[in-house]
Amino acid sequence: MSDKILIKGGKKLKGEIPISGAKNAALKLACASLLTEEQLTLTNSPNTLRDMKSLFDLLQHIGADVVVKGKTVSLTAAKIKDDTAPYDLVRKMRASIMVLGPLLARHHKARVSLPGGCAIGTRPVDFHIEGLRTLGAKIVLEDGYINAKASKGLVGGEYTFPRVSHTGTENVMMAATLAKGVTVLRNAAKEPEVVDLADCLRAMGAKIKGDGTDTITITGVAKLKAAKHSVMPDRIETGTFMIAVGLTGGELLLKNTTLAHQSALVALLKQAGISIEQKGKNVLVKGKGGHSLQGVDVMTEAYPGFPTDMQAQFMTMLSVANGAGMVTETIFENRFMHVPELCRMGAKITVHGSSAIIRGVDKLKGAEVMATDLRASVALVLAGLVAEGETVVNRIYHLERGYEDLVGKLSACGAAISRL
Numbered sequence: 001m002s003d004k005i006l007i008k009g010g011k012k013l014k015g016e017i018p019i020s021g022a023k024n025a026a027l028k029l030a031c032a033s034l035l036t037e038e039q040l041t042l043t044n045s046p047n048t049l050r051d052m053k054s055l056f057d058l059l060q061h062i063g064a065d066v067v068v069k070g071k072t073v074s075l076t077a078a079k080i081k082d083d084t085a086p087y088d089l090v091r092k093m094r095a096s097i098m099v100l101g102p103l104l105a106r107h108h109k110a111r112v113s114l115p116g117g118c119a120i121g122t123r124p125v126d127f128h129i130e131g132l133r134t135l136g137a138k139i140v141l142e143d144g145y146i147n148a149k150a151s152k153g154l155v156g157g158e159y160t161f162p163r164v165s166h167t168g169t170e171n172v173m174m175a176a177t178l179a180k181g182v183t184v185l186r187n188a189a190k191e192p193e194v195v196d197l198a199d200c201l202r203a204m205g206a207k208i209k210g211d212g213t214d215t216i217t218i219t220g221v222a223k224l225k226a227a228k229h230s231v232m233p234d235r236i237e238t239g240t241f242m243i244a245v246g247l248t249g250g251e252l253l254l255k256n257t258t259l260a261h262q263s264a265l266v267a268l269l270k271q272a273g274i275s276i277e278q279k280g281k282n283v284l285v286k287g288k289g290g291h292s293l294q295g296v297d298v299m300t301e302a303y304p305g306f307p308t309d310m311q312a313q314f315m316t317m318l319s320v321a322n323g324a325g326m327v328t329e330t331i332f333e334n335r336f337m338h339v340p341e342l343c344r345m346g347a348k349i350t351v352h353g354s355s356a357i358i359r360g361v362d363k364l365k366g367a368e369v370m371a372t373d374l375r376a377s378v379a380l381v382l383a384g385l386v387a388e389g390e391t392v393v394n395r396i397y398h399l400e401r402g403y404e405d406l407v408g409k410l411s412a413c414g415a416a417i418s419r420l
């Protein structure tokens with residue numbers, strides 16, 4: 001598969017884009033299949049994403065039967081054949097850590113490679129481990145692996161996350177569904193993906209209350225059963241296309257998505273000058289393009305605050321806006337790697353610690369740039385759409401981890417974008 005994208009900037013976007021199921025929901029939902037020997041069927045699943053394929057490989061290695069048909073995937077883990085998630089599979093995708101809670105809960109034993117560092121910061125998993133320890137798991141870290149055991153099964157407990165953790169909340173919540181007794185998770189993540197996972201677990205027979213608030217209570221049950229669940233729409237993909245049309249100008253109908261989870265982002269995009277409206281099951285976005293946008297300030301926060309996964313794209317938008325804007329990143333310590341690349345395209349950005357000042361320029365200029373992580377890559381694609389001349393984005397495998405058919409979706413709406 002090609003590793004570069006070529007974009008000729010300056011084309012307006014007009015048309016319809018189908019929004020995929022959310023990567024950050026689907027990955028955990030698929031891991032939930034390990035909690036039962038019966039079949040879990042996910043619809044609206046972004047099965048073509050590289051991260052989903054990596055996870056399917058891991059689930060198959062563990063013993064699940066994985067059958068993909070278009071946007072549907074059926075997962076049946078009748079037996080756990082291998083309770084080790086090896087380094088080779090985990091290093092491709094951090095979210096592999098999400099098999100730990102389900103394996104411990106059902107199989108009472110798991111060995112999962114530590115995910116290690118990551119381009120956007122150190123990203124430890126200590127809260128996942130501490131949370132599972134409060135449910136009675138004995139966990140030791142050896143040779144780069146998390147060795148976890150709960151010989152007599154997990155038991156309910158209380159855990160307060162020292163800091164809000166999205167996947168940490170989900171891992172311990174999944175584990176608690178099969179623990180004996182009641183588990184209370186405090187300072188839990190409120191992300192809509194956590195609620196989507198809780199909905200699916202409830203359909204499987206789990207007893208969960210309080211998801212979407214900062215206290216989640218789970219009453220363990222003996223077994224979970226078969227279920228069918230539709231993956232929620234991807235709010236980050238939706239937001240990325242909203243910014244795309246704000247930058248290029250034009251009109252996009254984003255199909256099968258919702259603004260329900262987007263209030264922080266949408267309020268700022270409207271302030272910047274983008275028109276955004278829910279129309280039934282779709283979202284209509286209109287933009288005037290480039291310098292008609294106004295600079296605004298933003299700070300990333302845990303949900304319902306502004307998502308860190310939209311920070312890089314927002315910075316591209318500010319690069320060509322009228323006036324200046326400040327971006328403050330509070331979730332990850334090293335998430336400005338797109339800055340030097342945007343500057344190579346003519347952006348005026350100064351970084352001070354965890355804040356960046358972006359002074360809007362009239363035009364970005366096409367250049368050859370390098371993608372460093374998933375959201376940074378798409379920020380460079382957005383910059384290419386509005387830049388003068390040609391932009392080549394290298395190392396686009398990052399994009400394929402999290403965006404389904406990005407090139408196809410954009411070119412169908414008039415963008416001059418192709419794989420080299």
Ligand code: UD1
Pocket residue numbers: 024027095121122123124125126127128129163164165166167168307308309331332333
């Ligand atoms: C998830 C999302 C990711 C998003 C992030 C924040 C998935 C697969 N990924 O990542 O796209 O950017 O939420 O919304 O859903 N922390 C610890 N110890 C831990 C866990 C986290 O110190 O055990 C710290 C992290 O380093 C970070 C902060 O807590 O600074 C929040 O991270 P967290 O919410 O856990 O992010 P992820 O769940 O990894």
